[in-house]
Amino acid sequence: MASPEREAVAATAIVEDVLRMHGEGLGAGGGVGQVLVMGRNIDMAWRKAEVAAVRRNEAASWLRRTVGVVCAKNLAEEPSEEEFRVGLRNGIILCNAVNKIQPGTVPKGGQGVRVVDCVLALKSFAETKQLGKQSLFKHGGIVKPSMSAKCSVRKNEPFMKAMTRSHSAELLRDGVSLEQTLGLDCFLEPAETITSDSIRMLVQTILSDKKPEEVPLLVESLLSKVIHEFERRMANQNDLVKYTVDPNDSSSLSKTESSDTPQEMEATSTSDHGKMDEEDHESVTNHVKTDEEDNSSVTNNEKMDDEDHNSVGSTGDVSAAVLVNGDSVAKDIQAKADIHFELQKKQIQDMKSNLCTVKSGIEQFKLQYSEDLAKLGNHLRTISHAASGYHKVLEENRKLYNQIQDLRGNIRVYCRVRPFLPGKVSSSSSVAGIEDRTITLMTSSKQGKDARKSFTFNRVFGPLATQAEIFVDMQPLVRSVLDGYNICIFAYGQTGSGKTFTMSGPKILTEEGLGVNYRALNDLFDIQAQRRDTFCYEISVQMMEIYNEQVRDLLHSGPNKKYPLLLN
Numbered sequence: 001m002a003s004p005e006r007e008a009v010a011a012t013a014i015v016e017d018v019l020r021m022h023g024e025g026l027g028a029g030g031g032v033g034q035v036l037v038m039g040r041n042i043d044m045a046w047r048k049a050e051v052a053a054v055r056r057n058e059a060a061s062w063l064r065r066t067v068g069v070v071c072a073k074n075l076a077e078e079p080s081e082e083e084f085r086v087g088l089r090n091g092i093i094l095c096n097a098v099n100k101i102q103p104g105t106v107p108k109g110g111q112g113v114r115v116v117d118c119v120l121a122l123k124s125f126a127e128t129k130q131l132g133k134q135s136l137f138k139h140g141g142i143v144k145p146s147m148s149a150k151c152s153v154r155k156n157e158p159f160m161k162a163m164t165r166s167h168s169a170e171l172l173r174d175g176v177s178l179e180q181t182l183g184l185d186c187f188l189e190p191a192e193t194i195t196s197d198s199i200r201m202l203v204q205t206i207l208s209d210k211k212p213e214e215v216p217l218l219v220e221s222l223l224s225k226v227i228h229e230f231e232r233r234m235a236n237q238n239d240l241v242k243y244t245v246d247p248n249d250s251s252s253l254s255k256t257e258s259s260d261t262p263q264e265m266e267a268t269s270t271s272d273h274g275k276m277d278e279e280d281h282e283s284v285t286n287h288v289k290t291d292e293e294d295n296s297s298v299t300n301n302e303k304m305d306d307e308d309h310n311s312v313g314s315t316g317d318v319s320a321a322v323l324v325n326g327d328s329v330a331k332d333i334q335a336k337a338d339i340h341f342e343l344q345k346k347q348i349q350d351m352k353s354n355l356c357t358v359k360s361g362i363e364q365f366k367l368q369y370s371e372d373l374a375k376l377g378n379h380l381r382t383i384s385h386a387a388s389g390y391h392k393v394l395e396e397n398r399k400l401y402n403q404i405q406d407l408r409g410n411i412r413v414y415c416r417v418r419p420f421l422p423g424k425v426s427s428s429s430s431v432a433g434i435e436d437r438t439i440t441l442m443t444s445s446k447q448g449k450d451a452r453k454s455f456t457f458n459r460v461f462g463p464l465a466t467q468a469e470i471f472v473d474m475q476p477l478v479r480s481v482l483d484g485y486n487i488c489i490f491a492y493g494q495t496g497s498g499k500t501f502t503m504s505g506p507k508i509l510t511e512e513g514l515g516v517n518y519r520a521l522n523d524l525f526d527i528q529a530q531r532r533d534t535f536c537y538e539i540s541v542q543m544m545e546i547y548n549e550q551v552r553d554l555l556h557s558g559p560n561k562k563y564p565l566l567l568n
Ligand SMILES: Nc1ncnc2c1ncn2[C@@H]1O[C@H](COP(=O)(O)OP(=O)(O)OP(=O)(O)O)[C@@H](O)[C@H]1O
Pocket: 417, 418, 419, 421, 463, 493, 494, 495, 496, 497, 498, 499, 500, 501, 502, 506, 507
């Protein structure tokens, strides 16, 4: 919140601006004093208007309830100052209210004297009840600190004087304060409840009864500027308060704001008012007295303002009270800022302690991590050792496997007898008998022992042997290829004996009909896939045909490519 000095400087700038516009410059020193008073007065006036509105609404509500809605149709539930005044002006509502309380107090009939009748009735009623003015007008504000009246008069100078001049003396005689007349009060409210509407309402109220010529252009413009500046400052202040008070700390918020409640403010204000009641009342009277003498009250007010500024709390001066209130609000904000600062300090300390905890946690975690890492390394070494042992065992197995293949023979010769082709007579077969490893052939042209001859092979396959049975004996050799052994499988025999059938398969290929070539390649690809995590194999295929002493590349895509057959 801006300090009073800063407010004064800002307000000075406004006034000087206005005066410059109107070609009426003020002296630097005088300007500052005047603006300071004006700023305080606006602040106070705005507070008064706020409280006055609440009180007015309460009064209107009570009147409406007392006289009934029909009778109170001209009085809104929350009337403006003007509406309130107009609504009660003819006195009908007031008279009805008095009669409701004490039937027959106000005689019916008559138009122009109802307000007077009502007042007189109240007077009579009060005297009858033998109650003092103060208790009777408990809510009427008569015995409210007359400081308010003083405040109102001084605040709205110079046009305020004109307004109060014609009424004040009479009203004071009747026990009605100036503040009641104007609907103003000097209760101080917390900054949070301040609204710019109150100021507008106040200004409108003050100016509503005035003729245009009574309101100097200078004052009008000055007020407009001051209101604008005030609104801007209030917006800044509200932002600052929002920022200062931690919204998450409801306890501190409620705690710091508790003293700002309207009730407590009113209580405080009332207490202060009580202290100054007598002085204020006297001050109002004096002020009214001096009204006639001091038409140019600005000078007088400046003097008083200087005095007020120097004697806050000792003379009961309203401007000083406003200044004190400004300081109080500033102190409140400062207190909130201090609380907020302390909270943040505590939070930082908490965060520091949390940081220490996290740091120690991280250190512990690091230690644990390195221990786990060491354990993992040991496990890995064990596994690696086992793996190397496994590889050794694997290598040994491979060697043993290939040794078995060697023992079975590096060169193996198999005999396969194809079945008779369709249309051929099976009785003409020369095969006399087939055993596991022996085949016996019979030659019809020879007699005796010479007619039968037996041949021994690694194995003999009869006409019913399938392609799969043929490959079972070749498969171990194919696997030796992947262990680095060179192998060769070929078919030999006369034309039409079934070499192509055995190595490749029939013309129309089926899965069962696949020959040794296809099955060997499939086996190689399967083993390659099985060992892909351990070994990387490169497989390439060539397919050559040797026919009529010509070598042909069967996989060449172009025209038949022939190679010469070279014999070393
Ligand atoms: N085990 C078998 N089962 C059924 N049919 C067979 C068998 N072996 C060969 N044949 C058939 O015999 C015929 C001749 O076989 P294949 O062509 O394989 O002989 P080949 O030895 O390759 O002849 P060439 O040397 O003239 O090329 C084919 O029709 C083939 O389908």
